[in-house]
Amino acid sequence: MDEKLETAEKKVLVEIVKLVQKRGLEGTQGGWKDFLKSYDKKFGASLSDPSRRSNDVLVSFLKTFTKEDDVKLFSIVLQSHLNRSTVEQFRKQSWDNESPEQSLVRLTLEHPQYLLDYAFLTADEGWIVIKPPKKSRAMRSNAMIAIDCEMVLCEDGTEALVKVCAVDRDLQVKIYELVKPNKAVADYRTEITGVAAGDLDGVTCSVADIQKSMKKLLSGGNILVGHSLHNDLQVLKINHARVIDTSYIFKYLDAPIHRKPSLNNLCKSVLGYEVRKPGAAHNCLDDACAAMKLVIAKLERGEITLVQDVSEPEIAKLLLHRIPVFVRREEISRVIPGAVAIEPKPSKKLQGQHYSAFAVFNSPPEANRAYENMEGDEEKDSSGLPQKLVSFRFGNGKTASLYIRKMAQDHFHREALPNKRAFEGEESLIKSKKLKTDKEMAQYSSHTEVPSNERAKESTESKKPEIDEKVVETMKENTNQLDERLKEIERLKQELKERDAKIVLQDKMITNLVKKVEEMRKGLNRKK
Numbered sequence: 001m002d003e004k005l006e007t008a009e010k011k012v013l014v015e016i017v018k019l020v021q022k023r024g025l026e027g028t029q030g031g032w033k034d035f036l037k038s039y040d041k042k043f044g045a046s047l048s049d050p051s052r053r054s055n056d057v058l059v060s061f062l063k064t065f066t067k068e069d070d071v072k073l074f075s076i077v078l079q080s081h082l083n084r085s086t087v088e089q090f091r092k093q094s095w096d097n098e099s100p101e102q103s104l105v106r107l108t109l110e111h112p113q114y115l116l117d118y119a120f121l122t123a124d125e126g127w128i129v130i131k132p133p134k135k136s137r138a139m140r141s142n143a144m145i146a147i148d149c150e151m152v153l154c155e156d157g158t159e160a161l162v163k164v165c166a167v168d169r170d171l172q173v174k175i176y177e178l179v180k181p182n183k184a185v186a187d188y189r190t191e192i193t194g195v196a197a198g199d200l201d202g203v204t205c206s207v208a209d210i211q212k213s214m215k216k217l218l219s220g221g222n223i224l225v226g227h228s229l230h231n232d233l234q235v236l237k238i239n240h241a242r243v244i245d246t247s248y249i250f251k252y253l254d255a256p257i258h259r260k261p262s263l264n265n266l267c268k269s270v271l272g273y274e275v276r277k278p279g280a281a282h283n284c285l286d287d288a289c290a291a292m293k294l295v296i297a298k299l300e301r302g303e304i305t306l307v308q309d310v311s312e313p314e315i316a317k318l319l320l321h322r323i324p325v326f327v328r329r330e331e332i333s334r335v336i337p338g339a340v341a342i343e344p345k346p347s348k349k350l351q352g353q354h355y356s357a358f359a360v361f362n363s364p365p366e367a368n369r370a371y372e373n374m375e376g377d378e379e380k381d382s383s384g385l386p387q388k389l390v391s392f393r394f395g396n397g398k399t400a401s402l403y404i405r406k407m408a409q410d411h412f413h414r415e416a417l418p419n420k421r422a423f424e425g426e427e428s429l430i431k432s433k434k435l436k437t438d439k440e441m442a443q444y445s446s447h448t449e450v451p452s453n454e455r456a457k458e459s460t461e462s463k464k465p466e467i468d469e470k471v472v473e474t475m476k477e478n479t480n481q482l483d484e485r486l487k488e489i490e491r492l493k494q495e496l497k498e499r500d501a502k503i504v505l506q507d508k509m510i511t512n513l514v515k516k517v518e519e520m521r522k523g524l525n526r527k528k
Helices: 003-023 032-039 055-062 068-093 100-109 207-217 229-236 263-271 284-301 329-335 364-373 412-446 452-527
Strands: 128-130 144-154 159-168 173-178 185-187 223-226 238-240 243-245 317-324 341-344 354-360 377-380 386-393 399-406
Touching (some): 003 055, 032 055, 100 243, 100 284, 128 207, 144 229, 159 229, 159 284, 207 229, 223 229, 223 284, 229 238, 229 243, 317 364, 329 341, 329 354, 364 399
Parallel strands (some): 144 223
Antiparallel strands (some): 159 173, 317 399, 377 386, 386 399
């Protein structure tokens, strides 16, 4: 097999396995880790990173999925990969002509989460697929439409569109409609959507009507913009390849790439204002305009790196997620010691059979103590934050489990402020030294007739040796540390290569043994 083709195949297989993990899907041999425990007796689930497993192992796992819905989902991931490949091919053909807007489309499609978030089951009823234009001229379209949707929860556990807004690059409104859900509504989630049942009296606009309007707006290869746009496309039942997701194109400093900023935090950091006050309902017009403003800011300013902004009230909370819907908040309050309140977490995203909430404490140390006292296996979530899976027994004697996650890294609130003060102190020290030196030079020049250029030369030469020695010593020390770290990295890389080689070799040996066993069985059957 061609090496490039094999690499591309591995990438898609890894993405599908990660999607299976994310959605908690199980084949005939259980989930990914269950499969590894039975398939690989030596390493088992201890080597669970799909990217470090061979293609044969990944394929063997995916073959355990036989349900039609699962197979459909895998085919959709492949289609999403083809969408990404189409844009990549265009980029290679016209590298010099790639527009800034198209570069943000590419940045979205290249994000590790793209294939996971944008894997839509478009074969389901009511979906429309807006295919990438074949003509390169259309692919160069820089026209952009930003969109935001509000959703209600239906009685069958799915979500339905209830409000939608779309604006163009100049923030001119193109669509602003209330939409009548086509299913029975269980919860209008008015505190989030801002829509109550009475607001829909007389409304006749349907999802199909919005789809027709969107198809016109996106014709000719126009780019669709939004924040966590896959949630909006899911409820609109639209699959569109040329997208810019503002939750993908901005990143936090020194944070895992999967940690996506919220729209409100992006607006505060990049645009200098809050898109909504705490506890206020969403406004899809404001949110659509905010997404477009963020993209324009990115186009104008280039690389924008965000510093994580976690306030003290936020750190004084623990996030509780994947709570079964049959477990009431009163039950949870008895499980989390020290919590003064259990607040529901507003979310536009469909939670299915689970919901999320916050456990609120009087201070960050109390929240930290409560987390440490909870019994459960600790792991990292997709954002790199520590969490525990906790099991408990509630009122009727049944057992349930939920995840308890910290709101920030352990070191964040301890180090952020001191580092800032240290930097400010160092900066003020440099300024004070400069002022003092300038005063001394002025006094010196007023009492001597030595030419200014000679004075500067003498001053530089007298100070240079002392400064150089310190700089050189520091540089040597930093260089030695860097060399040691590079050596350690190379050593770890070599270990990983050796392990991967062993795994591949073991897979081949196992395959050969299986073949030999099959041949022996056939031989015995023939003799009989």
